[in-house]
Amino acid sequence: MPYPKGHKMKVRKRIVESAAQAFRTNGIHDVSVPFIMKGAGLTHGGFYSHFDNKEQLVAEACRYAISDTIALLQEAADQEKQNPPINTVIDYYLSPYHRDKTEMGCILPALSGEISRSSEEVRQVFTHELERMMAFISNLAEIDTSKGSALLSTMVGSLVLARSVNDPELSDSLLSAGKQYAKELVMT
Incomplete structure (x- = not known):
C-alpha cells in the first residue's frame, strides 16, 4: 500500500527538526545519524532515502x-x-529561558565554533543564514546592516559566554550586561 501524498516530505521535516534540536543541544560532531533518526521516531536505515549524507542534513537543519x-x-x-x-x-534572546533551552534556542551560538571546521557546503549555508538573521535584526531595529551585525554579534557572544560558565551569578551578569550594551548600541 503506497504512502499518502506528502508523506515523504513530512518524514523529512521530522528528521530535520530532530537534527536541529540535537545539533542545538549537542553540536554537530557529537550527534550521530542513528541518534537523529531515533529522535524523529524512525530507524536509521531510512536516512539515505531523504539525504545524501550528514553534511546535507546539517545544512538543512541550519x-x-x-x-x-x-x-x-x-x-x-x-x-x-x-x-x-x-x-x-x-x-x-538574552534571557535565562533562552540560555537554558538550548534545544529550542538559536543555532548561531550553538554551532558557530564547529561550522568553521565543516564542509564548504555547510559553511555556505551557515553564512547565508547568518546574513538572513543579521538582516532580520537590522530591519527590526531599523538600523543599517553594519550596526545590525554588531548588535547580533553582541547578542550571540553574550549568550555563548553565559552558557559557557558554571557560575549562575556570572552567567546572569553576562546576560544582563549583554542586554544593556545591545540596547545602547541600538540607541547610538
Whole structure:
C-alpha cells in the first residue's frame, strides 16, 4: 500500500527538526545519524532515502533552525506593544529561558565554533543564514546592516559566554550586561 501524498516530505521535516534540536543541544560532531533518526521516531536505515549524507542534513537543519528562531523572535516582538520590538527581542534572546533551552534556542551560538571546521557546503549555508538573521535584526531595529551585525554579534557572544560558565551569578551578569550594551548600541 503506497504512502499518502506528502508523506515523504513530512518524514523529512521530522528528521530535520530532530537534527536541529540535537545539533542545538549537542553540536554537530557529537550527534550521530542513528541518534537523529531515533529522535524523529524512525530507524536509521531510512536516512539515505531523504539525504545524501550528514553534511546535507546539517545544512538543512541550519536553514530550518534560523527560520524557527526568526519566527520565534518575530512572535515575541509582535506580542509586546509597550517596548520597541528590538528591545523585546534583545530581552528574549538574552534571557535565562533562552540560555537554558538550548534545544529550542538559536543555532548561531550553538554551532558557530564547529561550522568553521565543516564542509564548504555547510559553511555556505551557515553564512547565508547568518546574513538572513543579521538582516532580520537590522530591519527590526531599523538600523543599517553594519550596526545590525554588531548588535547580533553582541547578542550571540553574550549568550555563548553565559552558557559557557558554571557560575549562575556570572552567567546572569553576562546576560544582563549583554542586554544593556545591545540596547545602547541600538540607541547610538
